Amino acid sequence: MRTPVSVKLVAGLGPRGWLAVAAVLVAAWVLVPLAHLMLPEGHPLHISTYAITLIGKILCYAVVAVAMDLIWGFGGILSLGHGLFFALGGYSFGMYLMRQIGRDGSYGADIPDFMVFLDWKELPWYWSGTDSFLWCLLLAVVVPGAIAWIFGYFAFRSRIKGVYFSIITQAMTYAAMLFFFRNETGFGGNNGFTDFKRILGYSITAPETRVVLFGLSVTLLLGTLILGKALIASKFGRVLTAIRDAENRVMFIGYNPLHYKLFIWTVSAMLCGLAGALYVPQVGIINPSEMSVANSIEIAIWVAVGGRGTLVGPIFGAGIVNLSKTWFTTSFPEYWLFFLGLLFILVTLYLPEGVAGLWAKIKARRAEKAAIAAARAEAAAVPAAPRSPAAPESKLPNGTAAKGA
Amino acid sequence: MKRLLLILSLALGLGAGAVRADVAPEVLKGLASEDFDAKQGAVAALASVGDADAARLLKALSDDAVAVAGDKLVIVAGEQVLDAANGKPLKPAASPDSISLNNSLRQQVDGALAALRLLSADKTERLAAAKALLADMGDGAALLPLFDKALKQEQDGEIKTILVQLQAQASLSSPDAAARLQAVQTLGQSASPAVKALLLPLIEKQGDTFAEPDEKVRLAAQTAIKAIDGRLVWSDTAGQIFTGISLGSILLLAALGLAITYGVMGVINMAHGELLMVGAYSAYAMQALFRSRFPDFVDYYVVAAVPVAFFVAAAVGMLMERTVIRHLYGRPLETLLATWGLSLVLIQAARLLFGAQNVEVANPAWMSGGVQLAENLSLPWNRLVIVAFSGFVLLVVWLLMNKTRLGMFVRAVTQNRPMAGCVGVPTARIDTLAFGIGSGIAGLGGVALSQIANVGPDMGQGYIVDSFMVVVLGGVGQLAGAVWAALGLGVVTKFLEGWAGAVIAKILVLVFIIIFIQKRPQGLFALKGRFVD
Numbered sequence: 001m002r003t004p005v006s007v008k009l010v011a012g013l014g015p016r017g018w019l020a021v022a023a024v025l026v027a028a029w030v031l032v033p034l035a036h037l038m039l040p041e042g043h044p045l046h047i048s049t050y051a052i053t054l055i056g057k058i059l060c061y062a063v064v065a066v067a068m069d070l071i072w073g074f075g076g077i078l079s080l081g082h083g084l085f086f087a088l089g090g091y092s093f094g095m096y097l098m099r100q101i102g103r104d105g106s107y108g109a110d111i112p113d114f115m116v117f118l119d120w121k122e123l124p125w126y127w128s129g130t131d132s133f134l135w136c137l138l139l140a141v142v143v144p145g146a147i148a149w150i151f152g153y154f155a156f157r158s159r160i161k162g163v164y165f166s167i168i169t170q171a172m173t174y175a176a177m178l179f180f181f182r183n184e185t186g187f188g189g190n191n192g193f194t195d196f197k198r199i200l201g202y203s204i205t206a207p208e209t210r211v212v213l214f215g216l217s218v219t220l221l222l223g224t225l226i227l228g229k230a231l232i233a234s235k236f237g238r239v240l241t242a243i244r245d246a247e248n249r250v251m252f253i254g255y256n257p258l259h260y261k262l263f264i265w266t267v268s269a270m271l272c273g274l275a276g277a278l279y280v281p282q283v284g285i286i287n288p289s290e291m292s293v294a295n296s297i298e299i300a301i302w303v304a305v306g307g308r309g310t311l312v313g314p315i316f317g318a319g320i321v322n323l324s325k326t327w328f329t330t331s332f333p334e335y336w337l338f339f340l341g342l343l344f345i346l347v348t349l350y351l352p353e354g355v356a357g358l359w360a361k362i363k364a365r366r367a368e369k370a371a372i373a374a375a376r377a378e379a380a381a382v383p384a385a386p387r388s389p390a391a392p393e394s395k396l397p398n399g400t401a402a403k404g405a
Numbered sequence: 406m407k408r409l410l411l412i413l414s415l416a417l418g419l420g421a422g423a424v425r426a427d428v429a430p431e432v433l434k435g436l437a438s439e440d441f442d443a444k445q446g447a448v449a450a451l452a453s454v455g456d457a458d459a460a461r462l463l464k465a466l467s468d469d470a471v472a473v474a475g476d477k478l479v480i481v482a483g484e485q486v487l488d489a490a491n492g493k494p495l496k497p498a499a500s501p502d503s504i505s506l507n508n509s510l511r512q513q514v515d516g517a518l519a520a521l522r523l524l525s526a527d528k529t530e531r532l533a534a535a536k537a538l539l540a541d542m543g544d545g546a547a548l549l550p551l552f553d554k555a556l557k558q559e560q561d562g563e564i565k566t567i568l569v570q571l572q573a574q575a576s577l578s579s580p581d582a583a584a585r586l587q588a589v590q591t592l593g594q595s596a597s598p599a600v601k602a603l604l605l606p607l608i609e610k611q612g613d614t615f616a617e618p619d620e621k622v623r624l625a626a627q628t629a630i631k632a633i634d635g636r637l638v639w640s641d642t643a644g645q646i647f648t649g650i651s652l653g654s655i656l657l658l659a660a661l662g663l664a665i666t667y668g669v670m671g672v673i674n675m676a677h678g679e680l681l682m683v684g685a686y687s688a689y690a691m692q693a694l695f696r697s698r699f700p701d702f703v704d705y706y707v708v709a710a711v712p713v714a715f716f717v718a719a720a721v722g723m724l725m726e727r728t729v730i731r732h733l734y735g736r737p738l739e740t741l742l743a744t745w746g747l748s749l750v751l752i753q754a755a756r757l758l759f760g761a762q763n764v765e766v767a768n769p770a771w772m773s774g775g776v777q778l779a780e781n782l783s784l785p786w787n788r789l790v791i792v793a794f795s796g797f798v799l800l801v802v803w804l805l806m807n808k809t810r811l812g813m814f815v816r817a818v819t820q821n822r823p824m825a826g827c828v829g830v831p832t833a834r835i836d837t838l839a840f841g842i843g844s845g846i847a848g849l850g851g852v853a854l855s856q857i858a859n860v861g862p863d864m865g866q867g868y869i870v871d872s873f874m875v876v877v878l879g880g881v882g883q884l885a886g887a888v889w890a891a892l893g894l895g896v897v898t899k900f901l902e903g904w905a906g907a908v909i910a911k912i913l914v915l916v917f918i919i920i921f922i923q924k925r926p927q928g929l930f931a932l933k934g935r936f937v938d
Contacts, residue, residue: 157923158922167673167873168919170870174870175911178907178908179908293866300742334756337749337750337753340746341748341750344742344746344749345729345743345747345750347742349733349743
């Protein structure tokens with residue numbers, strides 16, 4: 001008998017996992033709002049608006065990083081176009097925010113300011129229904145999903161993979177960026193959407209709104225993680241990982257990789273769209289530069305820094321890279337690109353498993369040391385005791401076979 | 406209307422009189438008058454006379470040296486006072502009182518002076534004057550008598566054609582419908598887009614009425630525009646094909662190197678565009694060196710920049726291969742990221758070394774200008790040189806790949822790395838050398854690019870996708886494929902741009918490539934051999 005997914009999900013995370021989830025949720029929905037709203041400005045535990053916005057932004061990036069890990073870490077597909085799906089989600093939700101400005105724009109018109117500027121009289125057809133919150137939220141998921149599905153279907157069907165696929169996704173986001181830069185496209189051209197006033201009738205700059213958005217970001221991230229874990233733990237995830245490791249063999253067994261790749265690719269794009277939709281109200285602007293080639297490659301480095309195929313690692317990767325970006329660009333703006341460039345090089349050269357891998361390595365080494373110490377203690381008592389099988393030869397402290405292995 | 410009649414009568418009267426006569430007293434009176442209309446008429450009359458006296462007077466007018474002294478019009482030249490009518494010195498009866506010009510009058514004087522050069526004895530000066538007037542004629546109607554006169558005297562065929570056109574242009578605003586009709590018919594012989602722009606307003610509607618009241622003239626204008634369009638189509642198409650080929654040759658230079666490195670090692674070098682940038686900055690550095698050290702040979706800095714750019718870019722490429730790419734073999738996706746990191750470092754290094762702004766790289770004198778093939782089709786020398794240069798580079802690469810031992814090794818490693826290693830090809834060294842060659846070719850592309858595009862730290866960013874498309878389209882490791890793909894992409898892109906705009910063109914090309922890969926995943930020219938991944 002098959003176990004329902006929901007049961008597997010609950011069972012899969014285990015009691016400790018669910019406890020951690022609950023703890024994070026309590027912190028996000030109770031402690032952070034308290035620290036932001038209740039504590040006075042000078043209080044050491046007060047969380048400033050800046051910090052909340054910054055962390056909220058990074059949480060959205062972290063969702064994108066986890067989504068990227070799903071396809072790159074488990075599917076072996078490196079997308080250099082995920083910025084497009086993120087931005088499409090942002091634009092979809094941004095349309096709702098633009099409509100919420102109502103007549104409070106500089107021109108006091110019913111249509112957004114940039115359309116007045118273009119001398120348009122009414123909204124183009126694709127803006128219809130965008131005054132509805134739910135419709136825009138739906139668009140933020142469906143539009144990136146649909147585009148990813150169409151693109152992925154044709155790409156995976158002709159078995160484009162590896163660097164070919166990466167470069168073509170890059171070309172895709174580049175073309176989309178050029179398209180959105182045009183004023184005639186109807187998405188504000190160069191400037192994109194900005195000057196948002198309210199969301200669901202609440203002021204977008206009010207501390208309460210920010211706190212709610214922050215809580216939603218945390219929840220989305222947790223949801224993404226749980227979904228990702230469930231997907232990976234399922235039979236689907238096993239096949240996906242097998243495709244990553246040896247696509248031809250999986251095909252010979254009788255699976256069609258197209259469906260597996262297409263599914264995870266579309267899910268990943270949809271998650272990016274949701275993250276984008278949450279990102280825009282927190283940051284207050286969306287413009288075509290979000291689709292730039294550099295942005296999409298940066299997403300890959302978040303995952304690489306955090307550790308591919310670990311799901312949790314990319315969250316730390318997104319955090320580390322973006323916090324250092326904030327710090328560098330304010331303190332030493334001219335060295336940020338050097339840092340980022342070196343990060344790309346050094347991580348791929350020396351940290352192929354990322355921070356999560358480093359953590360695992362340190363843990364393994366500790367266990368090894370403990371094992372050796374135990375073995376020595378044993379050896380002192382009983383001579384010629386066998387070595388611990390958990391410790392491979394080359395990783396021994398004075399290992400002679402380390403070089404050239 | 407009145408003014409025109411005045412001009413005509415004056416011109417006719419003067420033309421009939423003796424050639425060496427003083428400036429007519431009516432004209433002098435007109436100039437001295439307070440009324441600007443009268444002054445304009447007088448200037449037009451002067452222009453149509455066009456003899457030495459008239460020229461002197463016009464020159465003096467433009468220098469603000471004409472004055473009224475008592476009842477006489479005089480030219481004040483330093484201490485001397487000359488009679489405006491014949492240029493003889495005279496003692497003024499009263500102190501000279503300078504006459505005033507307004508802006509439109511001043512323009513008219515300048516136009517008349519330019520037009521007078523049409524009568525100059527020097528042929529080159531006449532040609533230059535005719536061309537200048539063709540570009541900007543100002544008030545043509547006033548100069549019409551002068552054009553007629555010049556046309557009568559002119560012997561040179563080329564100048565004559567321009568004069569006929571000038572005359573027709575000037576008569577377009579004539580009040581006489583027959584004169585306009587004739588002018589339109591004359592202009593219909595031309596093949597210039599400027600003439601077309603001149604005729605277009607004639608058939609346009611302003612509100613409910615046509616700008617041109619006479620229907621015959623309108624019909625003639627329509628025929629004339631069609632005739633001009635017919636002549637323009639060919640030169641337009643030829644021009645588009647040429648810009649396409651020139652874009653294609655740049656793409657070829659960028660893609661050749663990428664094709665080699667991708668073919669040999671199966672990695673995409675995302676810093677390939679930055680190697681173009683390195684080449685372009687080498688050209689800039691050579692230009693600076695020549696300017697300061699060998700100012701006499703500054704026009705040949707480009708020639709010196711070619712080997713320098715090749716070796717600098719090759720050195721950077723080999724360094725990259727040795728320090729980074731070598732250690733990532735078998736991990737193509739991570740190589741992609743690492744080389745992207747390298748490109749960021751190179752961009753920032755260029756910013757620190759040369760500044761974030763674009764630098765100025767000038768075309769040498771022998772590369773500026775162009776070959777004029779038709780009125781609206783001129784092939785700039787710099788693009789012609791680049792097309793020839795990429796042909797030369799292609800030849801060298803072909804020789805290198807097919808006629809040398811190194812080339813044979815490179816092809817062997819491309820086809821089957823383990824087997825090549827087994828028969829004694831030093832694959833590691835071949836990798837480094839191939840990477841150096843590929844990077845060096847990118848450097849050459851950078852020199853070419855520096856002659857037609859801006860040179861700045863992030864100039865290379867846009868080329869990686871395009872050049873990879875060339876490699877995908879052409880098939881890996883195939884020179885012939887790269888050539889056809891580069892030229893084809895260049896020409897197709899330029900045609901699509903003309904038809905749908907740059908952005909849509911880019912999207913269409915991308916869609917085309919994706920569809921193309923569906924049908925032929927191995928590219929236009931597939932490598933023969935057996936592969937499994």
